[in-house]
Amino acid sequence: NAGVTQTPKFRVLKTGQSMTLLCAQDMNHEYMYWYRQDPGMGLRLIHYSVGEGTTAKGEVPDGYNVSRLKKQNFLLGLESAAPSQTSVYFCASRAGDLQGNYGYTFGSGTRLTVV
Amino acid sequence: DQQVKQNSPSLSVQEGRISILNCDYTNSMFDYFLWYKKYPAEGPTFLISISSIKDKNEDGRFTVFLNKSAKHLSLHIVPSQPGDSAVYFCADQAGTALIFGKGTTLSVSS
Numbered sequence: 001n002a003g004v005t006q007t008p009k010f011r012v013l014k015t016g017q018s019m020t021l022l023c024a025q026d027m028n029h030e031y032m033y034w035y036r037q038d039p040g041m042g043l044r045l046i047h048y049s050v051g052e053g054t055t056a057k058g059e060v061p062d063g064y065n066v067s068r069l070k071k072q073n074f075l076l077g078l079e080s081a082a083p084s085q086t087s088v089y090f091c092a093s094r095a096g097d098l099q100g101n102y103g104y105t106f107g108s109g110t111r112l113t114v115v
Numbered sequence: 116d117q118q119v120k121q122n123s124p125s126l127s128v129q130e131g132r133i134s135i136l137n138c139d140y141t142n143s144m145f146d147y148f149l150w151y152k153k154y155p156a157e158g159p160t161f162l163i164s165i166s167s168i169k170d171k172n173e174d175g176r177f178t179v180f181l182n183k184s185a186k187h188l189s190l191h192i193v194p195s196q197p198g199d200s201a202v203y204f205c206a207d208q209a210g211t212a213l214i215f216g217k218g219t220t221l222s223v224s225s
Contacts, residue, residue: 004158031211033212033213035215040124040217041217042121042204042215042216042217042218043159043204043213043215044215045212045213045214048211048212050211056211058212059214090158090159092158092213104149104161104213106158106159106160107158108156108157108158109156109157109158
């Protein structure tokens, strides 16, 4: 059982380039999230999805787009990368029915550097 | 304004002693607060949670206390171990997503 898988794990982009980060979960979770972690800033919510075909903005959505065409996948796109988007990106998922620890599962992260 | 505040960026504790990590919140309507632990190059992992109807929740060496009047919660680790050295995040289950504090880096020396 892989849980939440993020690809790629590392990437270096030039300013203005585009890329897509892929998050895949095999737990049949309804909810999926993209966070970014920056030094001294904690984890900030970029976008999230409450089910297949739905997306919503989080705290820091500017410069990013997302898609949830399949329930198991949540894609995060950068159309024109900027140095300010240098960060570690984490994907998370959880079931729609909240229980106990709220069942959030995080991926191991994608370290993105924009030069 | 930050919804969840962790005002101490770092904490150093000796092995065997108590570690106390603090978190303040502004939201008056909440269901759960959660604590996550994060090692370098790994994703956050769930540690312990507390619901709004409780004042305390305990799981082994980890205890979380909630003071609703002060809008404050704290995580106690007793006894602290070197393997506890990590970044600890307080998180508020706000609506459909977790809102995180900035984290506190705990260093436990042997």
